[in-house]
Amino acid sequence: ISAASLTFYLDASAVSWWADASALIKAHYWYPTGKGTDTTWPGVAMTLVKSLVYSITVTGTPTGFVFVRQDPATGGSVWNQSVDAAVETGKDCFVLSTETDSQSHLKGTWGTYSA
Numbered sequence: 001i002s003a004a005s006l007t008f009y010l011d012a013s014a015v016s017w018w019a020d021a022s023a024l025i026k027a028h029y030w031y032p033t034g035k036g037t038d039t040t041w042p043g044v045a046m047t048l049v050k051s052l053v054y055s056i057t058v059t060g061t062p063t064g065f066v067f068v069r070q071d072p073a074t075g076g077s078v079w080n081q082s083v084d085a086a087v088e089t090g091k092d093c094f095v096l097s098t099e100t101d102s103q104s105h106l107k108g109t110w111g112t113y114s115a
Contacts, residue, residue: 003036003060009093009113010067013052015106018096023079024070025054029062036060042068042078049115062087067094067106082106 010027012018019025028043036059043066046054064087069080083105085094091110099107 005057005059006061007055007057007092008065008087009049010046010054010056010096011052011093011111011113012054012067012096015052015096015098018052018069018080021079022072024068024072024076026068026070027054027056028066028068029056029058030064031060031062036062042070042081065094067096080104080106082108085110 008027010025025046026043027046028039028041030038044056046056049055065082065085067082067085068078071077071079082094082096083101085108088110091112093111093113094108095111096106096108101107
């Protein structure tokens with residue numbers, strides 16, 4: 001039995017500069033042991049849904065995500081990232097905030113995406 005595909009969203013609309021400088025927007029995610037294949041850092045490209053809202057479709061339910069803003073240069077460094085965002089049951093959209101933790105990682109909250 002194969003796991004279902006799920007789509008998760010990143011809403012960065014509160015962070016006006018998130019897409020500046022042609023940044024690559026990526027999602028790094030991981031699964032419980034034996035439940036899926038984790039991405040390698042800094043993750044995989046997300047799809048632009050609308051201004052500052054991105055999506056990623058995954059197989060199964062990851063444990064968590066880190067959303068990344070990366071320099072578009074080949075092998076570019078990570079400019080900014082979110083905190084480790086543990087997936088919450090029934091929620092599919094991480095809403096990024098301008099508030100940061102002690103490591104300057106952007107905080108946010110999980111909600112439900114509506115187009």
